[in-house]
Amino acid sequence: MNAGKLIEKLILYFNVKNTTELATVLNTQQSTISGWKSRNAIGTLLEKLATIDENALYFLFKESEEPSHNIYIEDELISNSIRYRIVEKSKKSISNYQAELILMYRAFQSETVDLKNIDRNSLIQAIRNYRIELLKDKVQHGIIERNRTNAIIFIEELFDIEIDFISKRYQYFLSMLWEGRNLSNKHLSFE
The missing domain is CATH 1.10.260 (434 Repressor (Amino-terminal Domain))
Structure with a gap:
């Protein structure tokens, strides 16, 4: 270490x-x-x-008698850290960061992400390569190029330990993005 x-x-x-x-x-x-x-x-x-x-x-x-216990605690802290970043971005953004979360979710679900070699650069590349579709993305969710830039900044700001977590728990990270999108929906409905 x-x-x-x-x-x-x-x-x-x-x-x-x-x-x-x-x-x-x-x-x-x-x-x-x-x-x-x-x-x-x-x-x-x-x-x-x-x-x-x-x-x-x-x-x-601390060395636990059960190595998986340490992994669980560390994973929980890291996932909470990523979740906190998503919530904070949603609170600070006028648009509640919803478009960025949807963009990341869709880009990371696309076939351009190599699930065996996930790192910061591959995540950023997936965002860059994602083709914003006129009807599905622009009209329905208001996704524009500015959202792509914001999504890339989000990934760039993650710590290496958070990127490592994402590479190990990729599907869980996708669910966190979708959960953040749902939180943005609730936040928007109360305003």
């Missing part, structure tokens, strides 16, 4: 959005966290963490 992976896990553990917010939780500067990451200063990171939250150390390194 390297410092970068530990930092990604800590962002999930503390339920913060980025290293700037993590720095606030750890009572340090974002540049310090970047330094730990670039120097792979795991020891320094762990020393700081020990003074802030020992449970976080336990979370990072």
Whole structure:
């Protein structure tokens, strides 16, 4: 494990959005966290963490008697992180991000995605390659090129650990996109 992976896990553990917010939780500067990451200063990171939250150390390194238990907890944290990103994008977007979610869902269901080699680039390429259909997408869901750009930005902002999760739980990720779309529908109906 390297410092970068530990930092990604800590962002999930503390339920913060980025290293700037993590720095606030750890009572340090974002540049310090970047330094730990670039120097792979795991020891320094762990020393700081020990003074802030020992449970976080336990979370990072606990070896369960059942290895699947650790995987389940980590998967749950990562899926919650992705779900949180979807909900936050929906809340902040005037259009509630619904068109972007539908676009990603359709693009990722298309035959252009190689299910054996899913990574950030293949997801972005699937979005770029998806042909927006006039009747089905533009008229029915209001999908336009701006939504494609927003969807690509969403994928680019994901942490590597979240991309790894998507590659392992691809169908689950698709269901999260559709769930986010349904949430946007509910949100729109209350406005």
